[in-house]
Amino acid sequence: MMELTELIDTITADFEKTRVQEKDGDYFFFYAAEEKFPFATIVTSDNEYDHVSNLNRGGLFRLNIGIDKSTFAAMFGSIAAKAGIGGYLDSGIDFTEKNKLFPHPVYGSMYWISIINPERETYTRLNALLSLSYKKAVGRQRDV
Template sequence: MDIQQIIETVRGFDGALAVVPDSEPYPELSWGDAYFYFAPDGVMPERTQPYATITTKDYPDDTAFMLGPGRFRVNIHVGRDRATKLSDADAQSTGADVFLPHPLYGTMGWVCVVNPAANTSRRVLDLLRDAHDAARARTLRREEEA
């Protein structure tokens, strides 16, 4: 599965917004990455974090995965309990097609997969759908409370 396939799948979810920075006003470091939100109005939320991202390169505080050309990482918020069950404690960050805790946000319920393929691609898409549905439910609940 490649980056574009993932982005197009998420764009097919009702109310999904996929932001893929490629120029100003976004920081250059973010160019080529993708950020997924529930935003039925098509406007990136100002006070909401994405429910999933795709990272295409190493960031200064996140270098263990050796990302770059031909190597990307899908990051998904799945909740703490699910993250613990999904993550392969024996896998190395340099491995691909395995679920790992996110290197910075793993304790907050985020998992990641480098280059999803035969072992993880179906589950990655299912988790992206679940994360989208959870983000939608949170947004609708906030709107009702307001």
């Protein structure tokens, strides 16, 4: 398993001009001067809006990555979901399983994916997905 600090350090080293903002123990990864739309986040505990991963079990964190529609559909298109926020909550997915990619429990309908406590070997696949999200963030800054 990758430790939280190792994952944070790896993401910031792998993606140029990445800025990490910590708030209440959670981490938001932004490209350059971006302030609103992180390309990835790490949550370290449950809260009133999102507790389905049961992160308060101790030592757990969930990496969340915003990808594009076509990649998301290729990965999870076969899973039935309701439209809108929280659309995957009743889909039968185990949102507590470690080292397994799944649609974000709340923001899956916005093409966010998640993984709890990824293993180092999983990071290669995650890096490709992070790269996709990072490139979207870079593009948004260039469009400004």
